[in-house]
Amino acid sequence: MNYLLHLIRLFPITLILYSCEPIANHFNNVEDAIMYRASTIKDFPPKKTIKVMTWNIRFGVARSNFFGDGCGDRVIFTKKEVTAGLEGLANKINLEDPDILLLQEVDVQSKKTGYIDQAQWLLNNTNMNYGAYASMWEAQVILADGLGRVNTGNLILSKWELKDAERYQLELRGDQDALTKYFYLRRNVIKAKVNMSSAPFYAVNTHLTAFATDDTKLKHINGFKTILDGIVADGHNFIAGGDLNELPPNASKIDYCLEDQCENESYHSDKTPQHKEGAYFAPEITWLSDLYKTYKPAISLEEYGSQELKHFTHSPDDNLILDRKLDYLWTNTSWSSGTTHQEATKLSDHIPVSAFWVVK
Amino acid sequence: MKKIIFFLFIISVTNAQWRYETASIIDKGRKEVGLFSPFRVGLQNGMELSINKFILMPTVSIKQSRPSFNQWSMAQKFQLSYPSAGMKWLQSPLGQELGEPDMFALISPEFNIPQMISIYGELIATSGSNQKGRLTLNGGGGFSINGKNLSDDATIDLPIAYPRLSIYFNGLLFKLGGEYYKKINTTLFYVVDYDMFLMPNVRGRYAFEHKSALIWSKNQKFRLLLGYKLIAGEYPFGPQAHLLPVLDFQFGW
Numbered sequence: 001m002n003y004l005l006h007l008i009r010l011f012p013i014t015l016i017l018y019s020c021e022p023i024a025n026h027f028n029n030v031e032d033a034i035m036y037r038a039s040t041i042k043d044f045p046p047k048k049t050i051k052v053m054t055w056n057i058r059f060g061v062a063r064s065n066f067f068g069d070g071c072g073d074r075v076i077f078t079k080k081e082v083t084a085g086l087e088g089l090a091n092k093i094n095l096e097d098p099d100i101l102l103l104q105e106v107d108v109q110s111k112k113t114g115y116i117d118q119a120q121w122l123l124n125n126t127n128m129n130y131g132a133y134a135s136m137w138e139a140q141v142i143l144a145d146g147l148g149r150v151n152t153g154n155l156i157l158s159k160w161e162l163k164d165a166e167r168y169q170l171e172l173r174g175d176q177d178a179l180t181k182y183f184y185l186r187r188n189v190i191k192a193k194v195n196m197s198s199a200p201f202y203a204v205n206t207h208l209t210a211f212a213t214d215d216t217k218l219k220h221i222n223g224f225k226t227i228l229d230g231i232v233a234d235g236h237n238f239i240a241g242g243d244l245n246e247l248p249p250n251a252s253k254i255d256y257c258l259e260d261q262c263e264n265e266s267y268h269s270d271k272t273p274q275h276k277e278g279a280y281f282a283p284e285i286t287w288l289s290d291l292y293k294t295y296k297p298a299i300s301l302e303e304y305g306s307q308e309l310k311h312f313t314h315s316p317d318d319n320l321i322l323d324r325k326l327d328y329l330w331t332n333t334s335w336s337s338g339t340t341h342q343e344a345t346k347l348s349d350h351i352p353v354s355a356f357w358v359v360k
Numbered sequence: 361m362k363k364i365i366f367f368l369f370i371i372s373v374t375n376a377q378w379r380y381e382t383a384s385i386i387d388k389g390r391k392e393v394g395l396f397s398p399f400r401v402g403l404q405n406g407m408e409l410s411i412n413k414f415i416l417m418p419t420v421s422i423k424q425s426r427p428s429f430n431q432w433s434m435a436q437k438f439q440l441s442y443p444s445a446g447m448k449w450l451q452s453p454l455g456q457e458l459g460e461p462d463m464f465a466l467i468s469p470e471f472n473i474p475q476m477i478s479i480y481g482e483l484i485a486t487s488g489s490n491q492k493g494r495l496t497l498n499g500g501g502g503f504s505i506n507g508k509n510l511s512d513d514a515t516i517d518l519p520i521a522y523p524r525l526s527i528y529f530n531g532l533l534f535k536l537g538g539e540y541y542k543k544i545n546t547t548l549f550y551v552v553d554y555d556m557f558l559m560p561n562v563r564g565r566y567a568f569e570h571k572s573a574l575i576w577s578k579n580q581k582f583r584l585l586l587g588y589k590l591i592a593g594e595y596p597f598g599p600q601a602h603l604l605p606v607l608d609f610q611f612g613w
Contacts, residue, residue: 076514109597143465146467148517
């Protein structure tokens with residue numbers, strides 16, 4: 001009886017030790033990334049040229065009418081819907097067979113996508129072996145729209161082992177009230193060393209703010225570039241990419257307010273706000289210039305300028321006509337055969353960009 | 361004001377289970393109510409009526425004395441709950457549309473919440489005294505009747521709420537528990553309890569709750585309860601533990 005009472009007393013003490021998780025996770029400036037590995041490891045020898053691909057996979061819901069990034073009315077998707085979306089992504093990934101894959105909007109434990117760990121699912125259903133994950137939104141509950149539990153973020157997948165993977169916190173949005181900011185997204189850059197035996201290099205992945213109306217996006221771009229600068233200063237090479245939510249400086253169209261407005265919205269009128277959040281790029285159109293000047297893009301500004309339509313990577317909601325470029329690949333050395341995969345338009349609201357990188 | 365009502369509602373739902381429960385029936389005509397706990401009144405023939413004050417999720421229960429068994433006082437409890445209005449309200453507590461944002465919505469508005477009721481029955485046994493220590497054991501089961509199917513994805517995957525609403529998703533709930541209550545001095549008491557929820561056929565199959573609280577009882581008219589509640593349970597995403605504060609002001613007359 002005494003032993004039982006002792007156990008009863010000990011039980012709550014033990015529970016207290018691991019039950020004090022915050023409602024919404026606030027990250028340190030630099031943290032270790034979460035590491036993954038496929039259920040079966042495939043053997044890949046080192047290569048002289050590797051294929052790199054970046055893709056915002058919209059948490060595997062393809063072109064469904066999600067409320068959060070467009071005008072949709074869906075919040076919670078069924079496991080069946082999400083699995084079908086992931087199968088479409090995996091088929092494309094296996095077809096393209098990249099060696100390094102930079103993914104954004106990957107759910108690992110979100111109510112909206114049936115709590116499927118998409119990082120592990122993709123590892124187990126593609127040729128990739130290793131993963132490094134950095135959450136950009138981790139909360140036990142989001143007190144709005146019935147979203148519930150959320151854990152979504154950036155993922156680097158690689159055929160070769162990833163080492164020293166770190167998550168770098170970017171600035172929080174400066175245009176939100178304290179309560180919203182507490183529960184809102186925490187954008188980051190994830191960096192990992194790809195342990196390819198002949199020539200290790202760094203892979204860097206990010207997803208920058210989409211809807212900030214102040215200079216937060218510029219701070220994010222600068223934060224991303226600072227990490228790339230650090231790699232080069234240390235004498236290493238990198239491949240980097242992601243969804244920068246920014247147009248190239250020579251984009252011909254810089255205002256998408258009317259294209260993106262929902263039925264109950266009205267922009268470019270006397271009402272405020274005049275512009276839709278995330279759809280008006282005029283004040284920020286030069287913000288990527290420094291990146292273009294310093295590093296090599298997979299799709300050069302000249303190439304983009306001469307064939308703009310072929311290099312659009314995004315259109316919102318279920319609109320299948322791509323109308324802007326937001327997704328990029330960068331390196332400090334050089335790319336060949338940069339490709340914008342517009343044939344994959346139905347698989348996400350962003351499409352992948354890939355290129356070949358000569359290992360140095 | 362709507363935000364205050366929302367938090368009172370949530371606290372009320374959780375605290376409805378935090379009051380201590382014994383086989384004793386409160387005296388005929390006596391009434392008790394807490395800021396966050398239900399209204400209770402002693403009726404004739406050894407019965408006690410309990411009503412949740414918040415009308416959006418009404419719960420009515422009747423507790424009845426039964427013949428003693430050896431040293432144990434015995435009682436039985438029957439409870440009827442109607443959660444539909446409350447769950448619909450939780451889809452838009454501030455009356456906003458999806459994406460406005462629909463602040464404080466805990467259930468997505470895309471789900472249809474059908475008319476539902478649940479019926480729960482429980483046996484309660486109590487032995488001992490306040491001075492020497494009073495032990496209560498309870499166990500029971502319940503079922504729900506749903507007008508239409510409720511989507512499995514409309515769950516609120518949070519402690520307290522998940523096990524108590526699980527009955528509307530899987531149709532069944534079983535509960536076992538125990539409580540120890542002891543007097544420290546003339547005005548101070550403590551209570552320690554454990555409850556186990558068993559939820560067959562849902563993605564989260566169990567919840568284990570433990571509460572420890574100090575009770576300051578100035579007289580028969582007022583008492584203050586302060587403590588903590590630990591919950592270890594399984595949810596659709598996996599197991600998790602939570603530590604929550606317990607606070608209540610209770611009045612009797």
